[in-house]
Amino acid sequence: MTDTSAQLDTLLAENRRFPPTPEFSAAANAQPGIYADGEHSQAFWADQARKLDWIQPWSSVLEWQEPHAKWFVGGKLNAAANCLDRHVAGGKGGRTALIWEGEPGDQRILTYRQLADEVGKAANALRGLGVSKGDRVAIYMPLIPEAAVAMLACARIGAVHSVVFGGFSAESLRDRINDAQAVALITADGGYRRGGVVPLKQFADEALADCPSIRSVLVVRRHADGESIGSAAMQQGRDHWWHEALAGQPAGADAEPMDSEDMLFILYTSGTTGKPKGIVHTTGGYLTQAAATTRYVFDLKDEDVFWCTADIGWVTGHSYVVYGPLAIGATVVMYEGAPDWPERDRFWSLIAKHGVTVFYTAPTAIRAFMKWGTDHPARHDLSRLRLLGSVGEPINPEAWMWYREHIGGKRCPIVDTWWQTETGGIMITPLPGITATKPGSCTIPFPGITPELVDNEGNVMQKGGGFLTLTQPWPGMLRTIYGDDERYRQTYWSRFPGRYFAGDGAKLDEDGYWWVLGRVDDVLNVAGHRIGTMEVESALVDHPAVAEAAVVGKAHELKGQALSAFVTLKDGREPSDQLKLELREHVAKKIGAIARPDDVIFSADLPKTRSGKIMRRLLKDIAEGRALGDTTTLADPKVVAALKDKYEELEG
Numbered sequence: 001m002t003d004t005s006a007q008l009d010t011l012l013a014e015n016r017r018f019p020p021t022p023e024f025s026a027a028a029n030a031q032p033g034i035y036a037d038g039e040h041s042q043a044f045w046a047d048q049a050r051k052l053d054w055i056q057p058w059s060s061v062l063e064w065q066e067p068h069a070k071w072f073v074g075g076k077l078n079a080a081a082n083c084l085d086r087h088v089a090g091g092k093g094g095r096t097a098l099i100w101e102g103e104p105g106d107q108r109i110l111t112y113r114q115l116a117d118e119v120g121k122a123a124n125a126l127r128g129l130g131v132s133k134g135d136r137v138a139i140y141m142p143l144i145p146e147a148a149v150a151m152l153a154c155a156r157i158g159a160v161h162s163v164v165f166g167g168f169s170a171e172s173l174r175d176r177i178n179d180a181q182a183v184a185l186i187t188a189d190g191g192y193r194r195g196g197v198v199p200l201k202q203f204a205d206e207a208l209a210d211c212p213s214i215r216s217v218l219v220v221r222r223h224a225d226g227e228s229i230g231s232a233a234m235q236q237g238r239d240h241w242w243h244e245a246l247a248g249q250p251a252g253a254d255a256e257p258m259d260s261e262d263m264l265f266i267l268y269t270s271g272t273t274g275k276p277k278g279i280v281h282t283t284g285g286y287l288t289q290a291a292a293t294t295r296y297v298f299d300l301k302d303e304d305v306f307w308c309t310a311d312i313g314w315v316t317g318h319s320y321v322v323y324g325p326l327a328i329g330a331t332v333v334m335y336e337g338a339p340d341w342p343e344r345d346r347f348w349s350l351i352a353k354h355g356v357t358v359f360y361t362a363p364t365a366i367r368a369f370m371k372w373g374t375d376h377p378a379r380h381d382l383s384r385l386r387l388l389g390s391v392g393e394p395i396n397p398e399a400w401m402w403y404r405e406h407i408g409g410k411r412c413p414i415v416d417t418w419w420q421t422e423t424g425g426i427m428i429t430p431l432p433g434i435t436a437t438k439p440g441s442c443t444i445p446f447p448g449i450t451p452e453l454v455d456n457e458g459n460v461m462q463k464g465g466g467f468l469t470l471t472q473p474w475p476g477m478l479r480t481i482y483g484d485d486e487r488y489r490q491t492y493w494s495r496f497p498g499r500y501f502a503g504d505g506a507k508l509d510e511d512g513y514w515w516v517l518g519r520v521d522d523v524l525n526v527a528g529h530r531i532g533t534m535e536v537e538s539a540l541v542d543h544p545a546v547a548e549a550a551v552v553g554k555a556h557e558l559k560g561q562a563l564s565a566f567v568t569l570k571d572g573r574e575p576s577d578q579l580k581l582e583l584r585e586h587v588a589k590k591i592g593a594i595a596r597p598d599d600v601i602f603s604a605d606l607p608k609t610r611s612g613k614i615m616r617r618l619l620k621d622i623a624e625g626r627a628l629g630d631t632t633t634l635a636d637p638k639v640v641a642a643l644k645d646k647y648e649e650l651e652g
């Protein structure tokens with residue numbers, strides 16, 4: 001027998017290494033000593049927390065009773081005051097906080113003082129509507145400055161925000177509002193996407209028909225060229241225009257002193273069962289990690305202009321558009337629209353125009369840029385860029401090399417950052433002045449973070465492939481799942497006793513570098529966004545023609561994974577192209593366009609194990625064209641049965 005494992009290993013081995021230049025290293029915020037401090041992780045994190053403004057100091061750094069952590073216990077602070085007031089008080093009120101550009105090209109620039117004033121007015125408006133500390137507020141908005149203002153206004157008064165991505169459907173919004181029992185919703189009449197208008201208020205109204213907890217709605221009027229773009233129907237008593245509600249308000253608003261462990265926000269993410277999980281983040285620990293990682297990973301200095309392309313609907317937008325950069329007084333760029341509108345060079349034109357120096361985006365975007373060709377970036381002056389970042393899914397070495405050459409001009413270090421909604425901030429990452437990078441690897445843990453690789457039985461491995469786990473709590477970790485602590489234990493702390501299991505498979509190489517291989521659970525990663533197969537299946541089964549559905553991810557050149565849906569119809573319903581279209585739209589309507597299946601394959605039967613579990617691996621092979629050339633033959637139950645037998649034989 002020939003040994004193929006050695007061959008496989010060398011095929012996968014990536015031997016290129018890119019150490020930082022001496023100039024970059026010399027000027028970097030993070031110097032090598034940072035790892036020595038990191039060995040005493042509580043001391044390291046306490047040092048980081050001290051860089052924030054505390055109203056009352058903490059009495060102990062960490063109280064840990066697995067799986068519940070409390071950081072900076074007894075301390076009091078306010079996240080919005082840390083992101084705004086302290087910079088204004090420190091003489092940086094005139095510094096640019098936000099450079100915003102709308103998709104049609106309209107622009108707004110807000111200094112720290114202006115942003116603080118807007119947040120103060122919005123905080124007073126929310127208080128005027130009876131929103132108070134601990135209340136949940138849903139935010140469903142396009143990427144406009146008011147989205148950040150809304151988040152910070154909630155933080156200022158101690159209300160818990162729950163941002164729902166503006167690309168999600170009315171039904172998704174409804175479920176998230178109801179799960180959190182939100183008392184208010186902040187939305188906009190609409191937002192721009194690829195030249196069209198997304199009618200957010202209309203979707204919100206659909207959702208609110210079934211959300212009894214909502215008492216008030218604030219609606220931002222999205223202007224472009226002085227014209228209001230939406231036609232929001234305002235409901236008397238419940239709905240208020242944002243500009244009217246803020247108009248008479250004073251800019252000063254008391255910042256609520258929050259306990260370090262008081263909730264800052266809930267953010268819903270996909271789970272392996274149908275119901276999204278409300279990930280709970282608290283104040284002191286989250287802000288500490290968001291600020292520290294922004295300072296050291298993105299190396300931001302006063303003269304930098306930082307652009308993280310994420311929407312505030314995702315955790316990356318929370319931590320690296322809003323809380324992290326504003327906590328350290330940085331200048332951030334925010335862009336409302338699509339990267340290919342009006343042309344495929346929009347990102348590069350924005351970078352050149354606004355002098356972006358540090359750029360953070362996702363592999364799915366990088367793969368699209370590669371496909372569109374090098375002419376687009378080549379037309380623009382990208383010479384002010386000095387550091388690039390990647391997040392959301394594994395970046396393949398080829399995309400990494402393209403990013404380095406065509407965007408970074410071969411001079412910018414790349415930080416590939418591994419983390420999750422649940423971790424709150426970056427966990428495994430190079431530090432750009434210290435770490436030699438390898439294309440495709442997120443390299444080594446951030447100081448104070450201690451991941452461990454384990455095998456199927458939970459034994460610790462020094463190298464090779466296994467499961468990514470964490471044994472020690474970290475400040476930004478989720479505290480629970482909103483309203484369901486048992487699910488929190490089950491989901492994260494039960495697979496390997498004593499360990500947080502992130503759901504990712506990973507490889508450790510001989511240098512101790514991490515290579516994240518992707519999700520090992522039923523959660524897919526489509527264009528950098530986590531989508532639970534169960535959620536899509538539930539949406540399909542909700543259609544009157546569908547009896548059963550199984551959704552799998554298949555490899556996709558741009559999106560990482562694309563969704564293939566195998567669907568069994570109810571008796572009397574016939575497969576047709578029309579129905580395929582209908583089902584795809586049905587999912588888009590129920591969950592949002594990002595979850596729309598790329599293919600719908602009708603099948604008379606779904607292959608199942610004897611215990612009734614759908615054989616997803618087989619379906620994945622079929623979807624990727626390995627098991628059968630022509631999937632239409634799946635309509636014959638005998639074919640499925642035959643395939644199933646073959647697989648069960650192979651799998652033993």
Ligand code: WTA
Nearest residue numbers: 391392393394416417418419420421516519
């Ligand atoms: C994946 C986004 C490889 C991973 C911040 C994780 C990555 C999930 C990387 C979290 C990376 C994120 N390399 N995989 N640099 N970053 N992932 O919650 O599977 O939207 O578990 O948070 O994305 O996705 P989430």
